[in-house]
Amino acid sequence: MPLIRLECSETSLPEELPASLESARDVFVDANAVDFELEANLCPRLAADLPFFALPEQQLLAYEKHRETSELGHIFRIANGLHDHIDAVVMTGSGGGFLGARAIAAACCDPFHNETTRAARGSKPRIYFAGDDLDNDQLQSLIGRLSAGGYGDGVADRTWAIIAADAAGRSDSPRYVLNHLVETLISNTPSIAPELRARLVTAIGPVHSLSGGPIAQRLASHGFDQSLRVPDSIENRSSVFTPLGLLSSAFLGLDCIQLLVGAAAINENFRKEPFERNLVLRFVAANRAAATGDDRSAECKRLSAWWARSLTGFQDWLQCLHPHHWPIDVATEFGRSVLNEQLESGCLRGEPLVCNHVDVAAIRTDPLPVTPENPLRRGDDSQSVRQTQQHIAATIDQQLADVGIRQNRITLPVLDTHSLGQWMQLMMLAAAIESRLNTDAPSHDTKSIPTDGSANPRM
Structure with a gap:
């Protein structure tokens, strides 16, 4: 392409300037190079010290080698496994990964995606992005819209999912948006099978915070322990090609493989x-x-x-x-x-x-x-x-x-x-x-x- x-x-x-730029490029590439000939660098899940520069190639190669057990494989399993069971997904969070995910959805989806029927969307869910800064009225409106369900009367039309993004693993970020959404989801799905309900919320965050971070602890107390990784080494602003940007895209049926292939093409041009x-x-x-x-x-x-x-x-x-x-x-x-x-x-x-x-x-x-x-x-x-x-x-x-x-x-x-x-x-x-x-x-x-x-x- x-x-x-x-x-x-x-x-x-x-x-x-040209020589300075080439020199800066060479230093950057050397500092962020990852040898994918080494087995350790193709581990299934994203490593804590992986630089953003290596994300496209690592995830593509790890998926080719490990398929379902790779980070990308887990993304596809979560999204594809819920398509038949939900009609909406809401992503909470802030920062580069959250903003990038929202922008990808806006660029690739029909501008009126959320207003079309489930059939017209190919059973892909409506999508909403709830930043950490929602005020009272905005949050009330979002809760009301999610609780109202979709445009049909099937069970899936009344069920929705949450992507709980925590790019920085911070403990000082306001949690009221996620807290209210989780409580609403639980009250909206009283008759859902426990196995399905446990899959309705996915936490995404740094490797170090998934086991003990504030979001993970909050979700675990309600039986939600499904999670995806963001390498600790990646800054919030450069995290769009981690699960922070990929899971919502997968829910929408967008081609995440090509998203990474395109990024890898720029890496190749940049390196050589x-x-x-x-x-x-x-x-x-x-x-x-x-x-x-x-x-x-x-x-x-x-x-x-x-x-x-x-x-x-x-x-x-x-x-x-x-x-x-x-x-x-x-x-x-x-x-x-x-x-x-x-x-x-x-x-x-x-x-x-x-x-x-x-x-x-x-x-x-x-x-x-x-x-x-x-x-x-x-x-x-x-x-x-x-x-x-x-x-x-x-x-x-x-x-x-x-x-x-x-x-x-x-x-x-x-x-x-x-x-x-x-x-x-x-x-x-x-x-x-x-x-x-x-x-x-x-x-x-x-x-x-x-x-x-x-x-x-x-x-």
Whole structure:
């Protein structure tokens, strides 16, 4: 399958930056390398010290070797084993894994997934995400919706499940959301067989917390002891390819294997390719090179333009991943007005800015005409909604360029789990490399060199 496409508007880079990036890459790869020829590194369950960089390959190889007893095998067993018995699943938690899981669901599912019938969903459950910060009214509404059941009158329509995520294993996080949901689930399922009820709640957390953490203890007191692992070594923000991001996807019938295969493809590109063909390094360079003068190698404040609107759920995930990601979406009129106000007020004077456009090459449904009474002619979609949006995007490109904002464009081939796996791994690796560059305090030499033609300059 093709890799995602990265086009950068930057035509020159600080002379030392490509070499610095390749050096940072080499150090990172050496520090996080895992030898999968060793039997110990292909253990069925996720090891406590596994780095996020190795997650895609380790889980794919462990599943190939161990099948049902691997971490991925347990994920599939839990999700597939409940499809016929439940009509909804709610995930509780916070942080990168939780936000990533929510964004994957929003990107891959029909926007009105929860409103369709059980048959239309292929018996896949409705899904809800309950952050640790729900207030009283939100929690009451969620409890009411789950208790009301689905759109049919079967036993499965009245039964639901919980994914209890505890990415950090913290004891200070509020537990009232999970506590109320567990009590509601128990009261909603008085006649469910004990063996089935025990499978309705799955705890996901660090290896060290699953046996004695606050969530595990709470669930065990009610007879729920089903759990999945997150390596202790993985930061919350980089945990989306652990069960935190995979179990909810499996419940929805999404292709988790391809999600990991896509991430592994980016790992391969990152490990082996030189700067000119390395997606991660070029993305990092393009986002740092937008600075000027003495800050030429510094990080920039980042804007986004989500032209594929199903991807807007990743805005929160990116903010969790990278502190310089600014929650302004210039694909929307509101986002552009906020940016204009900031520019006109002088609040951004001297701030290096870069905008990362994110789009998908192929739409999933038939193109609609802008005017319903004028249907599209075969082979001609020039008057389609899609083409109109692309014209708007080109106009915004020019407007941003006119005020000196650098731009990059990331294009996913299609909106599927393979492409999402690529994009998310690219973003996590870019954040890791930038963190290393910041720690190493790069120089501020302002001499520049042209980039290779493969950088596909847009401006």
